[in-house]
Amino acid sequence: MSSSPFLPLPPGLEIVSVETVDDLLKVQVASTKERAFCPLCHCPSERRHSHYTRVVADRPCADFRVQLILHVRKFFCETVDCSRKIFTERLPAFVEPWARVTVRLRQALEAVGIATCGEVGTRLAQRLALPTSPTTLLRRIMALPTDAVGSVKQLGIDDFALRRGRNYGTVLVDLVRHRVIDLLPDRKAEPAKVWMQAHPEIDLVSRDRGGDYASAASQGAPQAAQSADRFHLVKNLTEAVQKALVHCRAELQREPKRAEPVDPPAGEESALSSVTSDGQAYSAHQAERYERYQQVMALHEQGMKTKEIAKRVGLGVRTIQRWLTQGEYVETNYHHQHRSRFDAYEAYVMRRWDEGCHNMQLMRDKLRKVNPPAKPPRPFGVAPDGYNAALDLSHTALRAESEGERYTGVLHRPTLAFALRV
Numbered sequence: 001m002s003s004s005p006f007l008p009l010p011p012g013l014e015i016v017s018v019e020t021v022d023d024l025l026k027v028q029v030a031s032t033k034e035r036a037f038c039p040l041c042h043c044p045s046e047r048r049h050s051h052y053t054r055v056v057a058d059r060p061c062a063d064f065r066v067q068l069i070l071h072v073r074k075f076f077c078e079t080v081d082c083s084r085k086i087f088t089e090r091l092p093a094f095v096e097p098w099a100r101v102t103v104r105l106r107q108a109l110e111a112v113g114i115a116t117c118g119e120v121g122t123r124l125a126q127r128l129a130l131p132t133s134p135t136t137l138l139r140r141i142m143a144l145p146t147d148a149v150g151s152v153k154q155l156g157i158d159d160f161a162l163r164r165g166r167n168y169g170t171v172l173v174d175l176v177r178h179r180v181i182d183l184l185p186d187r188k189a190e191p192a193k194v195w196m197q198a199h200p201e202i203d204l205v206s207r208d209r210g211g212d213y214a215s216a217a218s219q220g221a222p223q224a225a226q227s228a229d230r231f232h233l234v235k236n237l238t239e240a241v242q243k244a245l246v247h248c249r250a251e252l253q254r255e256p257k258r259a260e261p262v263d264p265p266a267g268e269e270s271a272l273s274s275v276t277s278d279g280q281a282y283s284a285h286q287a288e289r290y291e292r293y294q295q296v297m298a299l300h301e302q303g304m305k306t307k308e309i310a311k312r313v314g315l316g317v318r319t320i321q322r323w324l325t326q327g328e329y330v331e332t333n334y335h336h337q338h339r340s341r342f343d344a345y346e347a348y349v350m351r352r353w354d355e356g357c358h359n360m361q362l363m364r365d366k367l368r369k370v371n372p373p374a375k376p377p378r379p380f381g382v383a384p385d386g387y388n389a390a391l392d393l394s395h396t397a398l399r400a401e402s403e404g405e406r407y408t409g410v411l412h413r414p415t416l417a418f419a420l421r422v
């Protein structure tokens with residue numbers, strides 16, 4: 001039997017016999033080629049030296065695992081000046097030298113691994129009668145050759161953790177093809193600079209807002225424009241919005257209650273009516289903290305453990321333990337109304353905005369000249385480059401637009417009032 005539709009073999013190989021052992025097909029296969037080619041000098045030889053057997057796994061056949069016992073031969077190399085005197089015949093299109101699986105089985109495992117991952121791929125492969133392990137799948141994927149980098153017009157660069165908190169590398173992405181094109185072993189500026197110098201065709205570098213990659217791009221690709229990538233822009237915007245809103249938390253919570261006044265239950269102390277020991281109303285921060293205290297006590301009474309409470313309310317375990325030990329709420333020993341540095345410049349910014357100046361950077365520069373702050377150089381007090389100040393205001397405005405009704409009661413805050421107008 002030269003071959004079988006159920007188990008196709010390349011020319012030069014013949015099935016000698018088939019034996020079934022449980023779910024395994026043991027197939028004896030013999031090589032029938034008259035000659036073989038020396039792997040060094042590539043000259044043919046018909047002079048046989050000996051033969052031996054190789055056992056390799058093949059793709060399954062009708063849910064049977066397949067094991068091939070290959071009977072192959074060794075030949076003498078008859079080229080006089082060839083250093084290889086004896087060689088084994090090669091079957092490169094079917095089984096690679098030293099391999100224990102056929103090429104087609106390896107390709108099947110690679111396809112499963114690429115489509116899934118180590119653990120899931122192993123479970124899927126098991127159902128397809130392709131027994132393997134997660135480690136093997138990952139090793140085969142990592143052994144795949146990478147594509148050539150080619151021409152890169154728009155480059156994305158960022159770091160990634162090989163081991164979080166310890167080792168970091170750099171990932172380089174072609175933003176046109178949306179593909180990872182290279183990895184660097186660290187996140188320092190020098191390797192990234194060298195990499196970019198080898199690609200003078202780069203027009204745009206999208207990076208984080210740190211200094212290393214900015215420096216690498218400036219030196220390695222001075223012809224390219226640089227921009228902050230979307231992830232870091234959104235991250236900065238989120239932090240700016242949170243920073244702007246956290247100081248208004250109490251006011252935001254108070255507003256719906258103004259619209260629909262509800263009498264607090266008798267005997268229950270409300271955070272909004274709380275005053276400090278010196279008779280002043282709680283600041284936003286104090287009100288928020290007292291609200292969390294009440295939440296902690298309620299969860300504790302429900303039998304929740306300290307760690308779970310800390311996780312639920314976003315406080316440290318020690319704070320929770322201290323509150324539970326004290327038995328009563330101890331107010332924080334400060335009382336202050338949060339003030340943004342923006343407040344001092346509200347009138348000027350409002351006027352300039354109405355006059356048509358919507359450029360935050362320009363407004364900041366003029367603000368420095370017209371009314372230099374006592375402690376320069378950050379009139380908005382958000383970021384050294386003033387960029388976050390604009391993001392702070394504009395994004396607060398976006399949030400305000402979607403939650404406009406909730407903001408109506410806190411318009412006395414200059415930052416939010418301005419943000420709403422923006």
Ligand SMILES: [Zn+2]
Nearest residue numbers: 038041077082
């Ligand atoms: Zn040779």
